[in-house]
Amino acid sequence: xxxxTNPTFVGSSAGDAEAQRSTGKGxxxxxxxxxxxxxxxxxxxxxxxxxxxxxxxxxxxxxxxxGGGGGSKSLKSFSTDxxxxxxxxxxxxxxxxxSTNDLGVVMVWDVSGDKASSWGLEAxxxxxxxxxxxxxxxxxxxxxxxxxxxxxxxxxVEVWDASNADASQWAxxxxxxxxxxxxxxxxxxxxxxxxxxxxxxxxxxxDVWNTTSADAAxxxxxxxxxxxxxxxxxxxxxxxxxxxxxxxxAVVFWNISSVDSNSWNEFQSFSGGAGFVxxxxxxxxxxxxxxxxxxxxxxxxxxxxxxxxxxQWAVAKRxxxxxxxxxxxxxxxxDFNPAGTQLASGAGDDTIKLWDxxxxxxxxxxxSRTIExxxxxxxxxxxxNSDGTxxxxxxxxxxxKVWSV
Numbered sequence: 422x423x424x425x426t427n428p429t430f431v432g433s434s435a436g437d438a439e440a441q442r443s444t445g446k447g448x449x450x451x452x453x454x455x456x457x458x459x460x461x462x463x464x465x466x467x468x469x470x471x472x473x474x475x476x477x478x479x480x481x482x483x484x485x486x487x488g489g490g491g492g493s494k495s496l497k498s499f500s501t502d503x504x505x506x507x508x509x510x511x512x513x514x515x516x517x518x519x520s521t522n523d524l525g526v527v528m529v530w531d532v533s534g535d536k537a538s539s540w541g542l543e544a545x546x547x548x549x550x551x552x553x554x555x556x557x558x559x560x561x562x563x564x565x566x567x568x569x570x571x572x573x574x575x576x577x578v579e580v581w582d583a584s585n586a587d588a589s590q591w592a593x594x595x596x597x598x599x600x601x602x603x604x605x606x607x608x609x610x611x612x613x614x615x616x617x618x619x620x621x622x623x624x625x626x627x628d629v630w631n632t633t634s635a636d637a638a639x640x641x642x643x644x645x646x647x648x649x650x651x652x653x654x655x656x657x658x659x660x661x662x663x664x665x666x667x668x669x670x671a672v673v674f675w676n677i678s679s680v681d682s683n684s685w686n687e688f689q690s691f692s693g694g695a696g697f698v699x700x701x702x703x704x705x706x707x708x709x710x711x712x713x714x715x716x717x718x719x720x721x722x723x724x725x726x727x728x729x730x731x732x733q734w735a736v737a738k739r740x741x742x743x744x745x746x747x748x749x750x751x752x753x754x755x756d757f758n759p760a761g762t763q764l765a766s767g768a769g770d771d772t773i774k775l776w777d778x779x780x781x782x783x784x785x786x787x788x789s790r791t792i793e794x795x796x797x798x799x800x801x802x803x804x805x806n807s808d809g810t811x812x813x814x815x816x817x818x819x820x821x822k823v824w825s826v
Contacts, residue, residue, distance in 0.1 A: 495794070495822040496537040496811070499530055506815035507557055508802045513565040515806040517543065517588065518813050520821045525554035527570065529588040532823060540823075544588040548572075548579075558609040558620070567637055569597075571606025571620060578606055578620055580637045595637040597630060600645050612657040617643070619655050619664065627655045627666055629677070644682040646675060654702050658709045665712055667700035672714055672724070674731070689731045691724060702754050707761035711737065711778070715752035721766045723778065723786070737783040740776065746788035748774060754802045758809035763789070763826070765812055767800030773814055775826060794822060 504522040511518055516533035525548035532540045548554055548570070558571030558578075566584045568591070571577070580595035597620075599606070605623035611632065612618075618630040618640070627646045634640060650669035657664055662678035670693040677685045693700060693716060702715040710727035714720075720741040726734045741747040750769035757764050762779035777789040794800055798817035805812055805826075812824045 495824050497532070497540050497823045499528075499542070499821040499823075501528060501815075501819045501821060502526070503819055505817045505819060506801060506821050507555065508559050509804055509813045509815035509821050510559055510561060511804055511806045511813060512583075513561055513563055513807060515808065515811070518821060518823060519559065519561075519568070520815055521556035521559050521570065523555045525556055525572070527556065527559075528821075529591075530821065531588075537823070544591070546591070558606045560609045560611055560618075562611050562618075562632065563613065563615040566635075569609050569611075569618065571609050573605045576604045576606060576622070578609065580640070582637075595640070597640065598642070600626075600628065600642065607652070608654050610656055612661040613659050614661055617657070617661065619657065621652050621655050621666075625650060625652050625668075627652060627664070629664075629682070644685065646685070646687075648673065653700060656703045656705060658705045659707060660709055663705075663709070665703050665705070667703050667714065670698035670700065672700055672703065672712070689734065691734075693718070701752065704755055704757050704764075706757045706778075707759060711757075711761070713755050713757065713764055715755045715766055715768075717751040719748050719750060719752060719768070721748070721752055721755060721764070721774075721776065723764070723783070725783070738778075738786045740774075740788070746774070746791075748772065753799060756803050756805055756812075758805045758826075759807060760809055763809070765803045765805065765826075767794070767803045767814060767816075769799045771797050771800065771816075771818075773800055773803060773812070773824075775812075790826075792824060794824075796820075 501520060501522050504524050506520050506522055508521045509518060518530040518532050520528045527546040527548060528542060529544040531543040534540060548556060555573040556570050557573045560569050568581045568583045570579050576599040578597040579593050581591050582594045583591045585591060606620055607623055608621040610619050616633045618632045620628040625648045629643045630640050631643050632640045648666055648668045652666055652668050654667040655664060664675040664677050666673045672691040673687055674689040675685055676688050699717040700714050701717060704713050712724045712726055714722045720739055722736060723738045724734060725737040728734060742749050748768040748770050752766050752768040755764060755766040764776040764778055765773060767773050771793060773792040773794045774788055775790040778786045780786060794814055796818035800814055800816050802815040803812060812826045814822050
């Protein structure tokens with residue numbers, strides 16, 4: 422895999438990194454501004470009006486522009502009842518889309534039918550009535566038998582039994598104690614095997630739970646990993662041996678391959694460099710050779726981590742507002758498709774961008790499609806379904822949309 426520039430490494434020597442690697446594997450505008458002529462502004466205003474009207478009558482509408490063209494439109498647009506959609510996730514079998522919002526409402530959408538016209542709201546759970554109950558973190562375990570949700574202010578992680586075929590019967594069965602007390606939960610994720618759960622806390626810690634047991638009552642905290650600064654996101658590598666954390670303007674890697682959690686260690690860091698970088702979202706590709714990062718500085722960066730010697734890890738490709746194809750505002754979310762051939766990113770410029778990363782040569786990676794998806798509002802979350810043919814998005818325009826990709 423070719424590389425273009427080298428990152429700044431922080432906190433470990435090349436020798437230490439190689440030895441350790443061998444054992445395992447608040448939103449504000451960033452730099453750069455958009456410009457448009459008066460004529461094009463009116464064109465976009467007209468399009469926005471059309472989208473609003475179409476949404477009101479239940480028609481999903483999307484636009485694809487730039488990046489080689491190609492049609493893409495939303496198969497369905499769901500209303501989140503007048504409140505920003507924070508997060509969207511697919512059930513493991515791709516028959517449901519689940520969203521959360523600032524009022525603590527969880528909405529479950531049935532998308533199992535062959536025709537989008539048959540899709541609709543299956544269940545709603547009202548978890549709270551104030552911003553203190555906002556749900557900023559949500560995840561299914563790999564079998565779909567449990568869901569977990571984390572709250573912004575009270576620090577609770579709730580475990581729900583989601584095994585019933587009728588989603589309206591899903592129910593809370595367990596609350597995981599937060600070692601940090603009343604600290605917000607910013608992200609939750611199960612590893613691929615479903616044996617561990619991570620939770621990102623607003624007090625700069627990442628909790629890792631043992632979720633091996635089929636009974637959630639037996640789940641227990643393994644270790645809380647202290648970070649050096651504000652931590653916005655964390656993610657497991659697909660093989661479960663690494664943990665990457667977005668810490669201020671750095672991406673920090675932990676080796677968690679040992680069965681002895683006391684030996685888990687931070688072994689490598691990438692610095693975003695000078696400026697308002699602040700990493701917001703991370704994701705490993707399907708074979709753990711790439712890590713994608715999103716940032717407030719408008720960048721989507723792909724890091725080549727394929728070398729067994731982590732001192733050789735480097736930037737493989739970077740897209741930002743300096744390039745013609747990059748986002749023009751802060752990037753908040755990203756997700757690789759299951760095959761690792763495409764990366765979706767969502768930003769404050771109301772767009773979703775689909776990046777083709779299928780080539781073995783990073784010089785050939787390019788934007789394949791831009792979707793105008795947010796009605797001039799932030800795209801908060803994107804997620805692929807299990808076969809990578811559909812993408813769900815959550816936006817501050819109070820909608821959850823499903824796209825054919």
